[in-house]
Amino acid sequence: MAGAALLAMALVLARAGLVAPSLVLVAAGYAGTLVARDADVLDAAAPLVGCALLLVAELSYWSVELAGTGREERPVLLRRLTAMLALAGAALVLGAAVLAATALPLGGGLAWNLVGVAAAAAALALIARLAARPS
Amino acid sequence: MTRRGSPRLGAYAGLSAFGLVAALTLGLPELVAVVAPFALVLAVGLAIGRAPRLHVEGAPERERALEGDELAFRIYLDTRGAIERLELHLALPDGLEGDGPLTVRLAADEDRDLDLPVRCVRWGAYSPGELHVRAVDRLGVFAFERVVDLRAPLKVYPLPEHLLGLLKPLETQVFTGNQVARAKGDGIEFSDIRPFVPGDRVRRINWRASARRGELVVNELHPERNTDVILFLDSFSEARTPERGTLDLTVRAAAALAAEYLARKDRVGVVGFGGILNWLLPATGLVQLYRIVDALLDTEIVLNYAWKDVDLLPRRTLPPKALVVALTPLLDERSTRALLDLRARGFDLAIVEVSPVPFAPPGPDPSDELAHRLWLHGRAALRWQYESAGVPVVEWRDGVPLAAPLEEVAAYRRHARVSRA
Numbered sequence: 105m106a107g108a109a110l111l112a113m114a115l116v117l118a119r120a121g122l123v124a125p126s127l128v129l130v131a132a133g134y135a136g137t138l139v140a141r142d143a144d145v146l147d148a149a150a151p152l153v154g155c156a157l158l159l160v161a162e163l164s165y166w167s168v169e170l171a172g173t174g175r176e177e178r179p180v181l182l183r184r185l186t187a188m189l190a191l192a193g194a195a196l197v198l199g200a201a202v203l204a205a206t207a208l209p210l211g212g213g214l215a216w217n218l219v220g221v222a223a224a225a226a227a228l229a230l231i232a233r234l235a236a237r238p239s
Numbered sequence: 240m241t242r243r244g245s246p247r248l249g250a251y252a253g254l255s256a257f258g259l260v261a262a263l264t265l266g267l268p269e270l271v272a273v274v275a276p277f278a279l280v281l282a283v284g285l286a287i288g289r290a291p292r293l294h295v296e297g298a299p300e301r302e303r304a305l306e307g308d309e310l311a312f313r314i315y316l317d318t319r320g321a322i323e324r325l326e327l328h329l330a331l332p333d334g335l336e337g338d339g340p341l342t343v344r345l346a347a348d349e350d351r352d353l354d355l356p357v358r359c360v361r362w363g364a365y366s367p368g369e370l371h372v373r374a375v376d377r378l379g380v381f382a383f384e385r386v387v388d389l390r391a392p393l394k395v396y397p398l399p400e401h402l403l404g405l406l407k408p409l410e411t412q413v414f415t416g417n418q419v420a421r422a423k424g425d426g427i428e429f430s431d432i433r434p435f436v437p438g439d440r441v442r443r444i445n446w447r448a449s450a451r452r453g454e455l456v457v458n459e460l461h462p463e464r465n466t467d468v469i470l471f472l473d474s475f476s477e478a479r480t481p482e483r484g485t486l487d488l489t490v491r492a493a494a495a496l497a498a499e500y501l502a503r504k505d506r507v508g509v510v511g512f513g514g515i516l517n518w519l520l521p522a523t524g525l526v527q528l529y530r531i532v533d534a535l536l537d538t539e540i541v542l543n544y545a546w547k548d549v550d551l552l553p554r555r556t557l558p559p560k561a562l563v564v565a566l567t568p569l570l571d572e573r574s575t576r577a578l579l580d581l582r583a584r585g586f587d588l589a590i591v592e593v594s595p596v597p598f599a600p601p602g603p604d605p606s607d608e609l610a611h612r613l614w615l616h617g618r619a620a621l622r623w624q625y626e627s628a629g630v631p632v633v634e635w636r637d638g639v640p641l642a643a644p645l646e647e648v649a650a651y652r653r654h655a656r657v658s659r660a
Contacts, residue, residue: 124250128257131273138267150269158276165247165379174340180324183344187377195276202275206268217263224259227278228252 107133115164118171123164127157146207151199158195162188240290240374240383247284248380251277284380291374292319293345297389299367304359306398311354312337312367314389321347324375327355329368334361334395340371361483362397362490364536366390396532397491400641402499406648408466408562409587416465417503426462433459466505467521467558470496470531471581473567473574474513477540478595483637485568485593490535492566492591492641497531507531510556511538512574518556557581563588568595569621582628589648590625590632597637 107129114122134153141147166184170176176184258274261267297314304310312329321344328340336358345351357367368390374383411420419428432448435455443457470493477486493509500507501523508521509531519527519534557563563586567574582588596618601611622632631651633644 120246123246124253127250127254131254131258131270132261134273135261135265135267135270138269139265147269150272153269154273154276157273158280161247161250161277162379165245168246172340174326174328174342175338176324176342177344180342180344183323191276191280191378194279198275198279199272203269203272206271220263224263227259227282228256230282 105133107131111160111164115167118168120165120168123161123168126164127161130157130160146203148203150203151196154199155192155196159188159192162191240293240372240385242288242290243382243384245375245379245382247378248281251281251380255281280378281380284376284378287378288376288381289320290383291322293317293322293325293372293374293385295370295372295387295389297368297370297387298391299357299393300354302392303394303396305396306359306362308359308395310357310359312357314353314355314370315350316343316345316353317350318345319348321345321349322374323377324379326371326373326375327353328371328373329355329357330371331357331367332365334359334363335365335367335393336360357393359393359395361487362395362536364533365393365395367393394533394536397487397494397535399498400491400495402495402642402645404642404645404649405496405499405503406562406564406589406645406652408468408560409652410560411464411466412506412558412560414465416463416505418464418466418505419461420464422462422464423459424462426460428461428463429458430461431459432456465503465523466500467508467561468496468500468505469508469510469521469557469561469563471563471565471567471578472509472511472513472535472538473565473569473571474511474515474538474540475571475574476568478568478570478598480598484598485595486538486540488593488635488637489566489568490538492593492635493535494532495641496564497535498528501525501528501531508556508558508561509534510552512577513538514540516551518552520553520555521558521561557586561586565590566593567591568593569618570595575621578625578630579628582625582630588630589652590630591641591644591648592622592632592634594634594636 107126110122110129111126114120114126138147255274255278258270258277262270294317295314297312300311300313314327316325323344324342325345326340326342329337331337338356341353341355343351343353368388370387370389372385372387375381407418411418411422419426423430432445433456435444435457439457445456445458448456472489472493474486474489477484479485479487497507497509504523506521506523507527509519511517511534517534517537519530522530563581565578565588567578567590569575569592578588578590596615599611601608625632631648633647633651635641635644
């Protein structure tokens with residue numbers, strides 16, 4: 105609820121900086137519901153949640169951009185909408201694939217935890233490196 | 240071009256980090272599935288984000304316009320690779336208005352011509368053309384920005400007001416013009432009759448009067464002469480609101496008067512008496528009209544505490560027998576004294592007071608209202624001082640046609656002429 109309220113404020117005030125915290129709050133709320141339910145069963149709706157979150161994020165940023173006095177040509181609008189829908193579809197497929205991968209019976213243990221930490225750290229490091237690369 | 244991360248960059252990175260850390264900490268693999276798309280968008284956006292190769296040219300469609308005109312700022316775009324979203328924003332100075340930023344898409348190797356509308360709200364000399372260009376990549380992760388300098392001169396002239404009548408000078412000059420002179424000579428307007436003397440033309444003999452008198456008499460006529468008109472602009476200070484002020488009215492009136500007097504073959508000069516002193520010697524013709532209007536575009540209020548009087552002006556700027564039409568808000572003591580000085584030197588002076596009263600309403604307090612009334616009384620006393628010196632002063636307010644105060648001045652001068660007789 106807090107996330108939704110913050111998102112509404114972000115859209116009304118056209119503040120892009122408030123969109124990310126609102127999404128984090130919504131994701132945190134979803135994480136809370138996962139913690140509360142039975143941990144042995146994977147939530148099959150997770151890819152849908154991810155897809156919806158991505159759509160909300162993209163549409164929110166688009167709304168904030170359009171809040172100014174500018175105007176977009178019609179082909180730009182149509183292409184952007186098409187790209188957004190395609191991105192949402194790809195997000196759904198990717199989320200489903202990731203969830204399916206996590207369901208594989210690989211066992212547990214410290215080793216797999218370390219692999220997971222290393223993978224997460226590597227992903228974030230790669231992102232940081234690409235972000236720091238000059239254009 | 241300068242690369243800047245969009246708000247998505249930080250947001251998606253933060254969200255991905257939060258999801259991955261939370262998934263590891265809480266043991267919730269679903270969170271990985273939730274944030275995986277964000278991480279993918281981020282990674283792909285970072286990998287493909289490259290500065291586009293874009294060439295931009297542009298200029299206004301013409302260099303001159305009138306107040307109220309709308310013209311196009313033509314832009315030519317040429318790109319090597321596709322640009323999914325290209326935002327163009329033409330930064331315009333006060334006095335010009337546009338439609339705001341425009342977002343377009345350019346396909347690979349496409350070149351396009353675009354017209355950005357520019358509305359000329361106020362007269363002035365401008366140099367529009369600071370074009371802010373922002374190219375956003377396909378996923379909107381990065382934006383590449385650049386400011387392109389396409390500045391070109393644009394002169395917006397004041398909208399001329401058509402005047403049905405003008406102020407007639409007390410004295411004319413020696414050259415041919417459209418004013419009926421007081422002197423007698425060759426012309427069209429009848430003046431008097433006198434006895435025939437050898438050398439007079441036969442066609443000027445008034446046969447009817449000659450028959451009544453029993454001697455030859457000839458007609459005398461008033462010749463048509465031109466006049467010298469000096470437009471005296473007070474630019475020491477002005478009263479204004481955000482939309483308009485007394486200087487705007489002054490410049491528009493000066494442009495209208497200059498155009499009308501020059502059309503009647505009179506010589507017109509301009510004196511800008513203010514923080515910056517400038518002048519234009521009287522001349523005639525279309526070229527002089529363009530010189531005057533270009534000089535008017537440079538008129539602005541410049542704060543200056545130095546005392547100035549008319550002695551600073553070259554003598555040729557104020558020719559003898561010239562009609563001096565002063566356009567002034569009568570706010571600065573320097574200009575009010577200079578005008579009295581001109582009258583004392585014998586110039587034919589008429590003052591159009593560009594009233595600052597509509598632009599300076601009283602404050603809400605009773606003391607503000609009292610101060611305002613005192614100010615109005617002071618202005619009335621100043622007008623009386625001019626009228627005592629034989630100078631017609633007419634108040635002209637925003638929204639009233641210029642012809643109205645000119646007719647009042649003409650009526651005052653007619654009355655003054657009868658009193659002298």
